Amino acid sequence: MSxxxxxxxxxxxxxxxxxxxxxxxxxxxxxxxxxxGYGIDGEDKPRGFLKVENGHVxxxxxxxxxxxxxDLRATEDNWKKWMKKPPGMMGLGMAYTSRKLxxxxxxxxxxxxxxxxxxxxxxxxxxxxx
Numbered sequence: 001m002s003x004x005x006x007x008x009x010x011x012x013x014x015x016x017x018x019x020x021x022x023x024x025x026x027x028x029x030x031x032x033x034x035x036x037g038y039g040i041d042g043e044d045k046p047r048g049f050l051k052v053e054n055g056h057v058x059x060x061x062x063x064x065x066x067x068x069x070x071d072l073r074a075t076e077d078n079w080k081k082w083m084k085k086p087p088g089m090m091g092l093g094m095a096y097t098s099r100k101l102x103x104x105x106x107x108x109x110x111x112x113x114x115x116x117x118x119x120x121x122x123x124x125x126x127x128x129x130x
Contacts, residue, residue, distance in 0.1 A: 004047065004080075005038045005039060005048030007061045007062045009048060010048035010050065010060040010061050010062070011060050013050065013057075013060065013127070014050060014057040014059075014060035016127045017124070022119070023055075023120050023123045026119060026120045027052065027055030027056075027120050030116045030117070031054055031055070034051075034069040034070055035050070035051050035052070035066050036049060036050045036052065036068065037049045037066070037071040037104075038079075039063070039071065039072070040075065040076055040079075041073040041075050043073075045063055045065075046068070046071055046073070047063055048060070048063055049064075049068070051066070068106075069105065070103065071103065072101065072103060072104075072106070073101075073102040073104055074095075074101050080129075082095075083126070083128050084129060086125035086129075089112075089122065092118075096108055096112075
């Protein structure tokens, strides 16, 4: 596997995201647009980003100062664990409340209360890992 959230990693994530109807298709139905950063907890800035328009990723790569709607952080070990075995709703809530998954930017509470966003968010973990 390429380095976590590198240019290569993010472009492979983009391709899998766009090919997944439970992710891109579900988010397209609600007109989801966002710039999402992914990184390692404790680092100054995210490592990679996805730009999502109408549910589909239109740009992906190494983070380079883009203004983010979401900035997700966790340890590298937790990211790897969730890619192998994505958290369900309960696991996601526990990861958030225990600060294993941090939203440096973005409203976790609003997202998790909307099943049209929460389901695809959870799905993104399995798509991320391939």
